[in-house]
Amino acid sequence: MSAPVLVRPAGDGGGPVVAVQPGAHVLRGVSAGPSLADHRRRTPPPPALPLADLVARVRDVDVRGRGGAGFPFAAKLEATAGAGRRREVVVNLSEGEPVSFKDAALALTRPHLVLDGAVLAARALGSRVVHVVLPGDRAGVAAAVRRAVDERGHEDDRVRWRLHRAEGRFVAGQAHAVVELMSGRPNLPVTGWQPVALHGYRGRPTLLSNAETFAHVALLAGEHRAAYAGAGTGEEPGTRLLTLDGDGERPTVTEVAHGTPWEDLLTDEALDGPVLVGGYHGTWAAPGALRGVTVSRTAMAAAGLSLGAGVVLPLSPGDCPVHRTAGIVAYLAGQSARRCGPCRHGLPALADAVRATDRGIDLSARAGALAGVVTGRGACAHPDGTARTVTSMLAAFGDEVAAHASGGCGYRPPRLVARSGGSGR
Amino acid sequence: MTGPFLWYANRGTGVVLLVLLTATTLLGVLATHGAAGGRVPRFLTQAVHRSLSLACAALLLAHVTTAVVDEYVDIRWWQAVVPVGATYRPLWLGLGTVAFDLVLVVVATSLLRARLPHRAWRPVHVSAYACWVLSVVHGLGIGTDASSPWARTTGLVCVVAVGLAAGLRVTGLGVARLRRSRAATADALLVTGAGR
Amino acid sequence: MSARLRVDWPACRGRGLCAEVLPELVSLDEWGYPVVHGDVPEDLVGLAREAARTCPTLALRLVGSR
Numbered sequence: 032m033s034a035p036v037l038v039r040p041a042g043d044g045g046g047p048v049v050a051v052q053p054g055a056h057v058l059r060g061v062s063a064g065p066s067l068a069d070h071r072r073r074t075p076p077p078p079a080l081p082l083a084d085l086v087a088r089v090r091d092v093d094v095r096g097r098g099g100a101g102f103p104f105a106a107k108l109e110a111t112a113g114a115g116r117r118r119e120v121v122v123n124l125s126e127g128e129p130v131s132f133k134d135a136a137l138a139l140t141r142p143h144l145v146l147d148g149a150v151l152a153a154r155a156l157g158s159r160v161v162h163v164v165l166p167g168d169r170a171g172v173a174a175a176v177r178r179a180v181d182e183r184g185h186e187d188d189r190v191r192w193r194l195h196r197a198e199g200r201f202v203a204g205q206a207h208a209v210v211e212l213m214s215g216r217p218n219l220p221v222t223g224w225q226p227v228a229l230h231g232y233r234g235r236p237t238l239l240s241n242a243e244t245f246a247h248v249a250l251l252a253g254e255h256r257a258a259y260a261g262a263g264t265g266e267e268p269g270t271r272l273l274t275l276d277g278d279g280e281r282p283t284v285t286e287v288a289h290g291t292p293w294e295d296l297l298t299d300e301a302l303d304g305p306v307l308v309g310g311y312h313g314t315w316a317a318p319g320a321l322r323g324v325t326v327s328r329t330a331m332a333a334a335g336l337s338l339g340a341g342v343v344l345p346l347s348p349g350d351c352p353v354h355r356t357a358g359i360v361a362y363l364a365g366q367s368a369r370r371c372g373p374c375r376h377g378l379p380a381l382a383d384a385v386r387a388t389d390r391g392i393d394l395s396a397r398a399g400a401l402a403g404v405v406t407g408r409g410a411c412a413h414p415d416g417t418a419r420t421v422t423s424m425l426a427a428f429g430d431e432v433a434a435h436a437s438g439g440c441g442y443r444p445p446r447l448v449a450r451s452g453g454s455g456r
Numbered sequence: 457m458t459g460p461f462l463w464y465a466n467r468g469t470g471v472v473l474l475v476l477l478t479a480t481t482l483l484g485v486l487a488t489h490g491a492a493g494g495r496v497p498r499f500l501t502q503a504v505h506r507s508l509s510l511a512c513a514a515l516l517l518a519h520v521t522t523a524v525v526d527e528y529v530d531i532r533w534w535q536a537v538v539p540v541g542a543t544y545r546p547l548w549l550g551l552g553t554v555a556f557d558l559v560l561v562v563v564a565t566s567l568l569r570a571r572l573p574h575r576a577w578r579p580v581h582v583s584a585y586a587c588w589v590l591s592v593v594h595g596l597g598i599g600t601d602a603s604s605p606w607a608r609t610t611g612l613v614c615v616v617a618v619g620l621a622a623g624l625r626v627t628g629l630g631v632a633r634l635r636r637s638r639a640a641t642a643d644a645l646l647v648t649g650a651g652r
Numbered sequence: 653m654s655a656r657l658r659v660d661w662p663a664c665r666g667r668g669l670c671a672e673v674l675p676e677l678v679s680l681d682e683w684g685y686p687v688v689h690g691d692v693p694e695d696l697v698g699l700a701r702e703a704a705r706t707c708p709t710l711a712l713r714l715v716g717s718r
Binding site: 487488491492493497498499502569570573574577 | 663667668669671672673680684702705706708709710711
């Protein structure tokens with residue numbers, strides 16, 4: 032395996048260094064450099080594919096959204112096309128999840144693949160403008176995309192680029208929040224009576240997708256398409272990007288073919304410990320639960336798990352999943368837009384319940400009940416995702432919760448466990 | 457057309473309007489105050505508020521009509537909606553005219569409430585407070601009975617009532633107490649571990 | 653398509669009038685915000701429409717009927 036490319040999403044100011052592992056398709060040739068010239072040596076400019084043709088190619092390979100929801104891209108393309116004549120295209124590069132770096136990696140190593148995909152979609156939909164939403168808190172990524180757009184100049188004739196900068200918060204990348212940002216209003220979710228694909232920016236049908244999704248679409252335009260379709264499995268062709276974020280190690284972005292066993296990606300130590308898959312709105316895999324499972328939507332669903340935005344967080348030895356979840360939920364509660372009552376009140380209450388459970392007061396029943404109460408009751412899926420993480424923690428680590436109630440912890444050394452007031456000792 | 461009947465009708469509707477408009481305002485505040493599950497369901501208070509306000513609108517039409525039709529004082533039809541240019545007590549009449557205009561707008565927007573965005577309806581509706589104030593000042597200035605003791609007492613009671621209601625609205629007292637008591641319940645759960 | 657009650661969450665202030673009008677379908681969580689239980693059956697559509705009309709911030713909407 033060739034050496035990874037090291038990038039700094041935060042720019043020269045600091046922040047983590049992320050390793051980008053060269054891959055076979057989306058991450059092919061990342062060692063060569065992100066410039067347009069380097070890109071064009073490998074990939075010709077995107078042709079003008081008619082919509083039906085593009086939809087067919089996307090459907091053949093069943094490209095799904097890479098932003099976390101996994102919606103079939105062909106269906107989204109068709110819905111957008113069918114909802115009106117003036118369509119908008121938006122590339123969502125805001126990546127509000129703090130532990131996810133796949134979109135940052137793309138922006139810093141293969142931005143033009145993403146932009147090619149967006150141009151393909153724009154031409155098929157007859158859109159003259161492509162909007163790109165940049166992250167508010169990763170200056171390196173924003174700069175790289177601006178450079179890439181400048182480099183393209185007039186190459187994409189009749190397609191103009193408009194850049195937007197998201198606010199640096201977790202919910203900034205939510206579809207309606209992005210439309211709000213583009214419309215000059217605060218970058219926060221609002222109630223969507225219709226999906227953005229049907230009624231989005233300026234009321235027009237808006238194709239809003241994750242940056243990685245557009246990168247995959249770009250691979251379907253030229254001669255690389257056959258190779259890409261040959262990767263993965265019969266039911267799930269193709270690949271996806273994962274951010275592997277082991278504690279204390281450099282985050283690594285790697286391209287993984289669907290159907291790859293988790294044993295090929297994680298060490299035994301990681302596999303036999305708790306792993307949070309999907310990021311902060313993801314699901315916990317109990318120790319060993321990933322053995323025999325592959326990186327595949329269906330295989331994960333069968334195991335009660337979900338790939339989400341492709342973040343994989345194995346815990347290091349000595350790190351407790353209950354304690355980690357308490358920290359994550361506290362963070363997510365703070366990231367609420369505070370516009371919807373159930374989220375504004377429910378998430379802090381949920382954070383309190385999980386924190387108390389971590390510290391020995393068993394409020395797990397209340398946490399479970401609260402998770403149910405906040406789900407589906409908000410303008411966006413932020414409470415739903417938070418609830419999902421809590422619910423999966425309670426399901427996978429029931430024994431650990433019970434241990435905490437007795438004042439102990441199966442993972443952390445005794446001297447680090449916070450003692451509660453006196454219950455259960 | 458003239459005669460004491462029209463004059464007394466105008467004065468009578470004026471006083472009654474003061475009381476009923478005050479009641480309408482109080483009901484409006486009470487309709488969204490507090491929590492669900494009280495003795496009187498607030499949709500009932502809301503319904504009475506709506507009905508009473510329409511009754512006030514009707515009474516107001518009578519009040520305006522009697523003033524215009526009565527030839528004892530020279531008030532023209534157009535002076536019912538245009539607040540300047542009157543000859544009879546122009547300042548106090550003008551205030552009443554502005555209040556009448558506001559009532560028309562408030563009632564119209566409320567009848568069409570379901571078809572308007574809430575953000576548009578609300579500021580218009582809040583102007584009802586200003587409308588109420590203008591009506592009181594109009595009555596004080598132009599009202600024949602304004603100086604009599606019973607009128608003064610009635611007026612004072614109405615002003616205090618609306619003042620308290622507005623205070624309740626502005627400080628959100630009821631709601632704040634509600635949130636605090638709910639927060640206390642949740643904290644109690646945490647301390648006693650009653651969530652088991 | 654059956655009728656459903658949907659809440660415009662950023663507009664909802666948790667006043668709870670909807671739960672007073674339609675306790676059969678709407679209960680309130682511990683902070684006063686509505687929890688809608690299921691779709692609106694035929695015989696409750698009128699009351700559901702009334703509940704939407706009663707909401708002080710027009711946050712409750714009846715969709716999928718008429």
